[in-house]
Amino acid sequence: MSYTIAEIAASLGAEAFGDTSLRIARLAEPADAGPDDLALATKPAYAEALPQGKARAAMLWDGADWQALGLKAALIAPRPRFAMAGLTAMMDPGEGWGEGVHPSAVVDATAELGDGVTVGPLSVIGARARIGAGTRIGPNVTIGAEAQIGDSGVIREGVKIAARVRIGARVFIQPGAAIGGDGFSFVTPEVSGVEQARASLGDQGEATAQSYVRIHSLGSVRIGDDVEIGANATIDRGTIRDTEVGDRTKIDNLVMVAHNVIVGSDTLLCGQVGIAGSTRIGSNVVLAGQVGVSDNITVGDRVIAGGGTKILSKVPAGRVILGYPAVKMDTHIEMYKHMRRLGRLFQDVAGLKKAVSKTAQTD
C-alpha cells in the first residue's frame, strides 16, 4: 500500500509539485516524518517542525513555497482538511482480520451472506440475518436473528446487533457498540410521583411509592446508509415502531440513543451525548460532547449545541445553544458575564443602601 505523489494528487484532485514519482507509504506529522513519509504541514505553523523530521515530501497550504522548505515534492489541496479524508482512506492499513468466514464463527444455516463478506473468529450470525456484499465483520461480534446490514460496511470487534435491526450500506460500527437493547420503559400501576412532579414542576403530591412494570420493546432499530456508530455506544429498540438514525449521521463513543428516538440525516452526536426516549433530533444538527436531551421533545434542523449543554425543552431550527438549561449561546455568554460581576453588584447595592438611608436621614 504505497503510492506516488502523482497518484495521490490524481486521487485527491490536488496539485503536485517537484519529483512526483516519490513513493509514499505513510503519513506523518512533520517532526516525526521519515524520508518515505508524506508530512502533513498544512499550515505555516506546522511546517516549522519539518526540519526536526526527515520528510522529502509534504502536503502544504495553498501558496506555500515547497522549495524554500527544502522538500523534493509537495501536494497542495484547496481545503487540506477535506483532502485528509481521501488521503487517510488510501493509507488505511485495515484491521488484519483475514478473508472469508472464519471456521470458528457460528453462522446460522439460514443466514444470507453477500459476495465477499468476511466474518471474524468467534462471531455469531443469527437465523435469517442478511449481510450485504463486501461487509467485513470482525471477531466476537453478535448479529441477531433477522438483522440486516447493507453492503460494504465494517462491523468492529465485539459489536452487538440485536434481532431484526436494519442497517444501511457503508456503515462503520465501532468496537462494543450495542444496537437493539430493549428500551428503558416502565410503568407504575397508578400515577407515580415522577408523573406528578413533572406536571407540577416539583411537587410529588400524595403519590405513594410504587414498583415499576416493564413495557417490552416490540419495535427495532433502523439505521441509514453511511452512518458511523462509536465504541460502546448504545441505540435502543423502539416500543412499537423503530428507533431511527438517518443517512450519513455520525454517532460517537458512549452515546446513548434511547427508544423511539428519531435522529435525522447528516447529524453529529459527539462523545457521551444522551438522547432520552421519543425525542426527535433534526438533520444537520451538531450536539457536542456530553450534551443531554430530555425525552419527548424536538431539536430542530441545523441546531448546534456546545459541549455539556442540557436541552430540557424544544429547540427551534438553526439555533446555536449552550448551558444548563440550554439557552442561545449569546444569552449564555451574557448571563455568564453578569454572574462574574455579581460581587461588584452586591457591593454597589450595599453602598447605595447606605447612601440612600443617609440621604433620607438628612432630608
Place this chain on the structure above:
Amino acid sequence: MSYTIAEIAASLGAEAFGDTSLRIARLAEPADAGPDDLALATKPAYAEALPQGKARAAMLWDGADWQALGLKAALIAPRPRFAMAGLTAMMDPGEGWGEGVHPSAVVDATAELGDGVTVGPLSVIGARARIGAGTRIGPNVTIGAEAQIGDSGVIREGVKIAARVRIGARVFIQPGAAIGGDGFSFVTPEVSGVEQARASLGDQGEATAQSYVRIHSLGSVRIGDDVEIGANATIDRGTIRDTEVGDRTKIDNLVMVAHNVIVGSDTLLCGQVGIAGSTRIGSNVVLAGQVGVSDNITVGDRVIAGGGTKILSKVPAGRVILGYPAVKMDTHIEMYKHMRRLGRLFQDVAGLKKAVSKTAQTD
C-alpha cells in the same frame, strides 16, 4: 403468537367491544396499523391518525366512542399506559436464540444449570457458576466462576458477569453490560493533593505529586430480583463488602454504579447516570438522565432528580431537585428566573447610582 381481542382483554383485565374474535398479531401506531394490527390510540390526539392506517381494532381511552372511529373492535383499559406492560409482554417476539445449550458454548463441568436454561453460541460459563431455571443466556456472554443468577432471567448478547456476582430472579441484563469490574480505588503513599483540596475546599496545599497504588476489590456485586440493567452499563465490585442493587430497581444504558454503592429497591437510574463510590441511593428514587452523584453521600428515599443534576452533597428523603449543584427544583427555577433578569438589574443599579449621586450633589 397471535391473540383474539377477547383473549387480550381477559389477560389485561380490560374491557372489550365489538367483534372480539378479531385476531391480532402485532401492535402498531395508528397511522402504521394494518388490518390485523391493534392500533394504540389511547388519547384522542392519537386517534386522529387512525384514518391514515387500516386498523380494524384499537386500544382506546376510557370513554372513547369506538364505533364513531370506524373500528370493528376495541379495548379500553383504565390506565392505558399500564396496560402496555401486559400487552407488549404478550406480543414480544423474543431474540430467536434457540433452545438448550449451544454446542459452541464453553460451560464448565462444575457449573449448575437449572431446568430449561438456554445458553447461546460462544458463551462462557465459569466453574461452579449457578444459573436458575428458565434463564436465557444469549450469544457471546461471559459468566464468571461462582457467579449466581436466579430463575427466569434474560442475559443479552455480550454481557459480562464477573466471578462471584450474585443476581436474583427475573432480571433483564441488556447487551454489553459489565457487572463486577474492579472498583476504581487507589491510594497514594502520603496524603494527596485531592485529599487536601477536598478538606480545604479548593487548596491543594503543599502536597507533592505522587503515584497511585491499587486497592483490590475483594467484595462482589449483589443484585436483587426483577432488576433491569441497561446496555453497556457497569456495576463495580465492592472493596470489602458487596456493591448492592435492590429488588425491582431499573438501571438504564451506560449507567455507572461504582464500588460499595448501595442502591435501594424500586429505584430508576436513567441513561448515563453515574454514582460514585460508597454512596447510598434510597428506594423509590428517580435519577433522570446524566445525573451524577458524588462519592460517600446519601440520597434519601423518594428523591427525584431532574436531567443533568449533579448531586454533590446529601439529599433528604422526598426532595425534588435539579441543577449543578443540585438544589430544590423550585429554588432552581427561581434562581434561573433571577439570572435571566440580571441584565435589567445591572441597568437598574447603574441608574440608581446616577440618581443617588445627583441627589447627593443637589443636597
Place this chain on the structure above:
Amino acid sequence: MSYTIAEIAASLGAEAFGDTSLRIARLAEPADAGPDDLALATKPAYAEALPQGKARAAMLWDGADWQALGLKAALIAPRPRFAMAGLTAMMDPGEGWGEGVHPSAVVDATAELGDGVTVGPLSVIGARARIGAGTRIGPNVTIGAEAQIGDSGVIREGVKIAARVRIGARVFIQPGAAIGGDGFSFVTPEVSGVEQARASLGDQGEATAQSYVRIHSLGSVRIGDDVEIGANATIDRGTIRDTEVGDRTKIDNLVMVAHNVIVGSDTLLCGQVGIAGSTRIGSNVVLAGQVGVSDNITVGDRVIAGGGTKILSKVPAGRVILGYPAVKMDTHIEMYKHMRRLGRLFQDVAGLKKAVSKTAQTD
C-alpha cells in the same frame, strides 16, 4: 490463601500485636467479621461495630487500644488506607480463569505469547500480536493484529484491543473496555456551520448544510505501564500519530479518551469523564466524575476538577476548578453564594428604586 497476622504485618510493614499466629482468610467490615476474618476498623467510629461481629483480629488506627476492644490480635499501619493496597492484593481471590491457553481460544499462529500467559475461552489473538510474560487474558477478549501488551497484565472479560495498539506492563483492563476504535473525525467539503459558529461564538453565518466525510484513523493507541482502564471505557486511535496514556494513569468506567489525546502520567480520570479530540491532559491531574474537556485544549499538571466540571478552555497547572464552565473552585463557591442571595438583591434594588424616586419627589 490464608496468612498469619505476623505474615501480614511483615508484608505490609505494619506493627502486629497479640496472638500474631492467628490465621486470616478474609477481610471484613467490623459488623460482618467472622472469627477468622481480619476486621477493618481503622477509625474509632468503625471500631464501634466490632461487637456486632465476631472478629478476633482487626486492623486499627495508630494509638488504638486493641485489648480494650476485646481482640486477640491487631495490626496497626501508619497510613491505614495505604496499607489496604497491600492487604487487598494479598487477599485477592482472582477471576478463576484457569491456566494456559484455553482450547477454544483462537490464537493466530504468528502471535507471540510470553511465558505463563493465560488466554481464556473464546478469546481471539490476532496475527503477530505479542503478549508479555505472565499476562492473564480473560474470556471473550479480542486482541488485534500486531497489538502488543507488556508483562504481568490482566485483561478482563470482553475487552477489545484493536490492531497495532501498544500497551505497557502490569496494566489492568476492565471488562468491555474498547481500545483502538476509530477517531470521530469528519470533514465537510466546504467550511461548515460549526466551524463558523466556533469562530464567531454563536453565529452559523451563511453556511449551507453539508454531509460529512470520514477521516480514517491511521495512528493507534499507546498506553504506558501500570495503567488501569475501566469497564466499557473507550480510547480511540489517533489520526496520524498515536493517542497516548502515560504511565500509572488510572482511567475509570465509561470514560472516553478521543483521538489524538495525550494524557500524562499519574493522572486519574474518574467515571464517565470525556476528553475530546487532540486535547492534552497533564500529569498528576484528577478529573472527577462526569468531567468533560473540550477538544484541542490543554489541562496543566496537577489540575484538580470537581465532579461535573466542563472545561471549555485551557487550564493552567495546579489549579483547582469546578463548574460549567469551569472556574477556580473558590470563584465558583462565591458565584454560587451570590446566586443564592439574588432574591434579596432584587428586593433591595426594588426598595432602593422606591426610596430614590420618593427622595427625588421630595427634593
